[in-house]
Amino acid sequence: MAPVLGLGLVTLLMAGCAAAANDAVGTGAQSGFWFGLWHGAISPITFIVSLFNDDVAIYEVHNSGHWYDFGFLLGASVAFSGAARTGRPTPRESRKRR
Numbered sequence: 001m002a003p004v005l006g007l008g009l010v011t012l013l014m015a016g017c018a019a020a021a022n023d024a025v026g027t028g029a030q031s032g033f034w035f036g037l038w039h040g041a042i043s044p045i046t047f048i049v050s051l052f053n054d055d056v057a058i059y060e061v062h063n064s065g066h067w068y069d070f071g072f073l074l075g076a077s078v079a080f081s082g083a084a085r086t087g088r089p090t091p092r093e094s095r096k097r098r
Helices: 002-016 033-041 043-052 066-085 091-097
Strands: none
Touching: 033 043, 033 066, 043 066
16 A cells, blocks of 8 residues: 555656746746756656647756756656666576576
């Protein structure tokens, strides 16, 4: 019960932090490395939200260029790397651990 509750809490927390429209559009401010890192980390949740809401985008188009791109890719790799380590070990891996 506790793992399910924890997963639900983390999901709600991440959904509450989903990317939205950039309020700085037209002010000259642009998203940099740190926003790219954040947007990449929440990209799985933002993708799901963007399917139902046209005002939400996964990628910020008003960005500072290569540093935003690097942050986005780094954040996305962190977000998607956990899926590779989930699941049960194969019989070969379980024999090595003994």
